[in-house]
Amino acid sequence: MSSILEMKITEHIESNGNSGELQLKAHSAPIRGELSSAICREARLSRDPRFDGKFFVGVLTTGIYCRNVCPAVAPKEDNVRYFESQVKAAQAGLRPCLRCRPDSAPGSNPWKGTGTTLDRALGLIDAGLLCGEQALTVDELADKLGISGRYLNRLFSEGFGTSPKQYALYRQLLFAKQLLHQTQLPITQVALAAGFNSIRRFNEAFQQRLQLTPTQLRKASLKKAAKMDDIDITTEENCLSAMSSLSHGLTLYQYYRPPLDWSAQLAFYRLRAVAGMEWFTPLDKLNEGAGIMSDAAQHIACEGEAASLEYGRCIAIGKMRAVVQIAHEPSLHRFKLTVMLTADSPLEALQQFIIEVRRILDLDADMQLIEQNLQALSQLNLVPFSGLRIPGAGSLFEAVCRAILGQQVTVVQATKLLNQLVEAYGERFELNGREYRLFPTPETIRGASLSELKMPGARKLALNALAAFICDNADASVDDWLSVKGIGPWTIAYAKLRGLGDPNIFLHSDLIVKKRLLAHYLRHYDKDSVNTSGEDVLKTVDYPQLCQQLGRDIAPWGSYLTFQLWHQV
Structure with a gap:
């Protein structure tokens, strides 16, 4: 695009301001339909990694279920059945394959970004609210979601064919299986890391659901690893020696x-x-x-x-x-x-x-599906950069602080302020003789003077006030932060984008996004057919309406459109 056209777009933005409310719309319809058996068959036979974790292959003759990329000889189609989740495969009485290890497959949550109750429930379960010493009951989890325990059980029964508690238990077991395969952590520590308070309960659940004991799985993994290094692990003593020699x-x-x-x-x-x-x-x-x-x-x-x-x-x-x-x-x-x-x-x-x-x-992003949706935006004629994902921040609080410090300054200036903030208020710790720093906590920032930061006082007060609000309102949602003076929709949206990995944040009020959107719109506009100039076209653009339509069309992948447009600068 010519520099003249870029200048016209900039002038249009500055003269009209950032009009329009931020559209954070969720899709009410399913994100994707169920994969047909024909597609699953082709993905299985070709071992296409783009489908890894989107479905699982149950092999009825052996009683196991696999990833579609499993290196084993492909079974006959008559002997397989396809499942949309590991939990459903387990409910059918199948155990996970020890060769392709379904516990290592990328996640695939078709409800992510929809804002549905099931999506929020899965997020809380992933955060460990149903396991460990402080585990909630199903009714307490339902209360957090604002629904009844009976309705929550129904959602999981319809979505996974099991209860929330059993779903959480199976997730724990799959994580334990991953640790047993990939690490040399003692089995007791594996149980603890997976959220079990009792080693006896862990062993019972593991054998009942995965049809072998943790010790059997660990020895099988060690034997496979030991073959590569010619290690004898036929005795328990040698097994421990192998664990030591393989541990890095x-x-x-x-x-x-x-x-x-x-x-x-x-x-x-x-x-x-x-x-x-x-x-x-x-x-x-x-x-x-x-x-x-x-x-x-x-x-x-x-x-x-x-x-x-x-x-x-x-x-x-x-x-x-x-x-x-x-x-x-x-x-x-x-x-x-x-x-x-x-x-x-x-x-x-x-x-x-x-x-x-x-x-x-x-x-866990399904980039094949996301890029298909980006290419389908007829208003923009966008050719997406392939494989462009959401680079997350270390925490939600880190993300919102990055947003506040980045207001009305360049990325370089914002990064300098961020380094000063961490240098002055971040916790330090030592590990293996090296010093590391952590991002400051809300508890530290609420009372900090922030005198080290060369920025407007109002922005410092916003940081203090937000940190205090988070400390005093532990159960408040991110949207509740809007009640804090100095915290606006753009800041909240950025925090969700990089701090929560929300896939549906279309930041069309951002100046760079607005500039790139209008540039794409002009490229797509057939000026010859209306005998008008690019500048005249800009005057006729109803930007809020354009973004509202784009928000509907791209949902629930608005975040990826945001990053595509940022990446063009």
């Missing part, structure tokens, strides 16, 4: 459905990084002192420039203090997470930690 820290692999543009995601993080809280490590530095990179590192590094960097950051969840190194393995459609915890970190927060990392990386 707490490592977990998190899968996604392609495409994923890691270069773009890294660039977004690097431009906004906070020293001591986030860092970027070249892969060739990981084996510094060894002289050469490992074979795995060489394999990953050759697959692209983005794969040559690891992203690291600190995350706090309750009393847990964690450091995570994130390395992309694109050929396997997964990330390798190396997690380090302080000695006093409670293991029961580990599952929530992994959920947060998946949110930060947006690993």
Whole structure:
């Protein structure tokens, strides 16, 4: 687009202001219809990773269920049945495959972004509200959702064929299975990390639902790993020795459905990084002192420039203090997470930690479906950047602080303010001889002077007031923050976008988004047919109406349209 046209768009925005209310609409219709058996069959036979986790393959002759990417010999179609969730496959009496490990599949929540009661219930269950020592009853969970326990049970029965409690239990068991496969944590610690208070209860539930004991699963995983290193684990003593020799820290692999543009995601993080809280490590530095990179590192590094960097950051969840190194393995459609915890970190927060990392990386997004919806926006004729996801912030409070500090300044200026905030008020902790920083808590910011920050006093007061409101109103929703002076719709929307991973935040009141939308609209507009100039077309645009229609058409993927437009700058 010519610079003259860009200037016209800028003038139009400045003269008309940011008119129109922010549209945060949810789709009342289903996000996607059920996949047909024919599509499932093709995805299974081709092992298409874009369908990983969107359905599961039950093999009736063996009594197991698999991911569609399972490397085992494909069974005959007459012997399989397709399930939309792992829970439904388990309800049919099938156990998870030990080879493709369905517990490692990307998540697929067809209700996400709809704002429905079931969507909110799943979010609370994922946060661990039905497990652990402080577990709620089903009626207490229903009360939080503003419905009856009977209605909540009906929603889960219709959606998953089971109760909320059984759904939560199966999620716990699948996480435990993942830890048994991928880590050398003792079984007692695995049970604790999965939210079980009793090792006896854990063993009983594991054997009953997964049809083998945790010990049997652990030994099978060790045997498979030991074969690669020629380790004898026929005795318990040698088994423990094998665990020691195979242990290189707490490592977990998190899968996604392609495409994923890691270069773009890294660039977004690097431009906004906070020293001591986030860092970027070249892969060739990981084996510094060894002289050469490992074979795995060489394999990953050759697959692209983005794969040559690891992203690291600190995350706090309750009393847990964690450091995570994130390395992309694109050929396997997964990330390798190396997690380090302080000695006093409670293991029961580990599952929530992994959920947060998946949110930060947006690993459960169905990019194939999202990009199809973006291409279908006839008003824009948009050709989306493939694999562009939502780069999340470390927490909801971090996201809203980033939004407040970023008002009416450049990204570089906002990042400088953010670094000053963390330097002055962030908690510090040591791990393996290195000092790390955490983002400040609301409790710290509510009474902070913020004198280090060179910005308007009203904005400082807004930070103090919001932090105080969060501390005093623990059960308040994000939308309730609008009652705080200085907190507006744009700030709330940005917080939901990067702090909650809400997929349906169409930030059309943002100046950059508005500028890019109008540019796309003009490109699509056939000026010759009406014999008018681009400037005249801009005068006739009803921007609020245009955005209202776009909001309806793109729902529930408005956040991805926002990032597509931001990415064009």
